[in-house]
Amino acid sequence: MEYLIVPIIGFSNGIIVGSGIVALITLLDIVPRLTQLTKTYDSIKIYENIIIYSATIAAFLSLTTLGxxxxxxxxxxxxxxxxxxxxxxxxxxxxxxxxxxxxxxxxxxxxxxxxxxxxxxxxxxxxxxxxxxxxx
Structure with missing residues (x-):
């Protein structure tokens, strides 16, 4: 039963955390402001990918016992x-x-x-x- 519930909880966790992060980043205009301050407009895709991968990895690691x-x-x-x-x-x-x-x-x-x-x-x-x- 545990092997059935944990993936469902993990998937739900990923959807909720991902949606919250996207909403927060969009609301605060973090990525455009970061590129404006650092004058790195050509690196905007790199910033976005790092944020997406970091959120995905963090959601995955929250389900494991890795340390x-x-x-x-x-x-x-x-x-x-x-x-x-x-x-x-x-x-x-x-x-x-x-x-x-x-x-x-x-x-x-x-x-x-x-x-x-x-x-x-x-x-x-x-x-x-x-x-x-x-x-x-």
Missing amino acids: IKLGIIIIVLTGFLMGIFIGLLASALAEVMNVIPVVIRRFQIEEYVIFIVYSLVLGKTLGSFLHWLFLH
Whole structure:
């Protein structure tokens, strides 16, 4: 039964992750902006292929038990950098969608914004740390 369910879950995972990545990249215009900043317009197909292959490989690896033996310092540093990336990406998406200004105006919480931002940052950091500490 497990051999029947795992491929279905893996295929569903690939479709969902792939659709989400394509939507996010399209919404934020990441590839055109990257080529504009680096002045590498002729390499746009390479960037797109790297993104597609990376998403496919990541979806596949999430279903396996493969691992790379690294030292604890490298693992902590990688986790820290991945957290920074995810936080910046979420902030960019929220800014593009104009979520923050709409929520602030709608709930009339202008004077509490700094506390909300700090609580989100600390909550995410603490949650990630506890997850890493107790589940890995």
